[in-house]
Amino acid sequence: MSQTQDVTRTRTYSWTNPAEHAALLATTGGLELLRGMAAGELPPPPIMNLIDLAGMEVEEGSVTFYLDAQEFHYNPLGTMHGGVISTLLDSAAACSLHSTLPAGVGYTSLDLNVKFLRSVTADSGQLTCKGAILQKGRRTxxxxxxxxxxxxxxxxxxTSSCMIFEAPRG
Incomplete structure (x- = not known):
């Protein structure tokens, strides 16, 4: 290692089997599932451990995620990577829809249109990402x-368009 290189930073995390989450779709409504995660009664999906989600709040039709901006979120420019920002936006938007769906009904994002307005660094403090439903039909x-x-x-x-469908049976 040369004198100009910093000491390497490390990070360790764990996650639960994602099949456990998928299996709950058949028997658990979205609001109940998401509230269970927010309360710590159900484990979060692996992506939330990957980005180190700081917390969430759930109400029917709206989900809010909290994230502390950290160095491991950075891109080569020294700011939070747009993929992390997009992950938060996609999750809050889609989970807001999920909070209104009954057991046995699933969803997926069809598209995600993101507008980046400011850069994010660790100095930005805790980020708040609030999702909402603009319009809900039978299938989208x-x-x-x-x-x-x-x-x-x-x-x-x-903004995101989501498709609503019958969840596959395990």
């Missing part, structure tokens, strides 16, 4: 999410 829904920093400034905005 239009959702949105807004990401703000600790000062309440809008960091990014997204």
């Amino acid at each position: 829904a239009l959702t949105e999410a807004r990401l703000t920093d600790a000062a309440g400034r809008l960091i990014a905005h997204a």
